[in-house]
Amino acid sequence: MSETVTGGLAAEIAQSMPELRGRLIPEASLAELTWFRVGGPAEVLFTPADEADLAYFLKRLPADVPVTMVGLGSNLLVRDGGIRGIVIRLGKGFGQIELQGADRLRAGTAVPDVKLARAAADASIAGLSFYRGIPGSVGGALRMNAGAHGTETKDVLVEARAVDRNGEIHVLSVAELDYTYRHCGAPEDLIFSEGLFQGRPGDQAEILAEMNEIANYREEVQPIKSRTGGSTFKNPAGHKSWQLIDAAGCRGLEVGNAKVSELHCNFLINEGGATADDLETLGETVRARVKESSGVDLDWEIKRLGTRG
Template identity: 75%
Template sequence: MNGAALLETLTAGLPSLRGRLTAEAPLKDYTWFRVGGPAEVLYSPADEADLAYFMKELPAGIPITVIGLGSNLLVRDGGIEGVVIRLGRGFGDIKIEEGSRLRAGTAVPDVKVARAAADAGIAGLTFYRGIPGGIGGALRMNGGAHGTETCEVLVEARAVDRQGNVHVLPVADFHYAYRHCGAPGDLIFTEALFQGRPGDPAKILAEMDEIAAYREEVQPIKSRTGGSTFKNPPGNKSWQLIDAAGCRGLKIGDAKVSELHCNFLINEGNATAADIETLGETVRARVKETSGVELEWEIKRLGNP
């Protein structure tokens, strides 16, 4: 089934849908690498109720892929079959609650959560200033930076399953580990509740400024990149292993290992997803050859070659 045919099927079968469906939507527009093929159909839900309706009525044989803000994502050049779901404005609210708690929709960028917490005098969420992407991705990857991880501040999260049921999961149900979430893969997170602690807004903002300055100094944040490419192996740092393997500045086409921070791959202009993935696999092979360590991808790679 091509995008137009799938769109026609979905439109006919979902008469009460309020969200937007787009056939053959170019996903490169939604990833920080700015590469990748199209979604057969892209769905942008209006809100959680719209998403639940869509999931309940969607035929079981149609595959679903969920993407966030695209910061740690590589979409392959052949695109993604079925429906790609991307949460937007209907999942962008932030609410401050009693007891130094903050509730945020999963389409909210991490940096906005950090800023809202600072403005409200809530300490403990400053680390989100150093994580690209959105809250949905942080939940799914146990996003962390500067010594703190999502599992340490999350209270609970709302999610919709493949049958359209809404769940509220306490943090224990996520079974978190380093860059790992053990919650069922078919859940689409819609909202998260975080627990901070009372703090002085000026001090929190100063800490955020330090984090921002550090990132700009040591990471290629102004380039087309996907953030940290590989997870840190136990007892090692990926960038040190990559550097020791002689991969700093290595290029394939317009894909390049950053010379500023060699656990970042960058698109210097016209790289394809294949260029970037091949470069990453070349780095993995050289690190394995020189150190015996097998690097594990942190960037999510989706779609067909």
């Protein structure tokens, strides 16, 4: 194990799992791991060394200890009371990208989406450029069928590898993942470890130009330099969330130090000093006003985890 722990759940785990190689941190701050920069601590934060270490850990973890998975924190709101039990965040052991054949890439789930897009460009593989516009990791993309610019993960994924709560390893085809819009039908206890992506032969210069266009578009229309969590609400069928929010008069709306972006009003912003409760209350206020204005229910796209302080 890469770190010595004392007391509480972390110490119990360390004692019961002598062959564990990953890192255990008790009462670990999660705020700096999220793009919003808010939220309480994890009772225990675990970073496994690799897939085998993750499987070893899950197989031996008592069934009554809750497990929560977090990625790069771009689409995540951790509530002020923090998260009890185990929070797992994948690191270097899940950061590999391998070329398989002429137009396939196998990527670990800690790989940022933008890095996957760049690797595809380096290999002259077209079809994965849309990942340049998604501010998350491969694991998050697999779990929520992330997409942008008309393409979704389900359109380019061949299969995903995952570890279940009992430490068993599974390989699931894209059909078995039961993808729909921003949703994966695979069991929630599965922790994805890697994905195999299918592109097509392309011209590197054209691929890079497409990626630059996507990056420029994001910078023009989204508050990417702010403390935000990306798109807050899913687009309801037949609607765009930002248009409904704008029509409800919520552009620039504030609760505490949380604000609806004036650049793109499906983004919430921590203006500095906001709490997770400020942001969640603001989001629920927006939902209520949109419901009153249009009759449409907005569903959260941002994942909200933990307990309110």
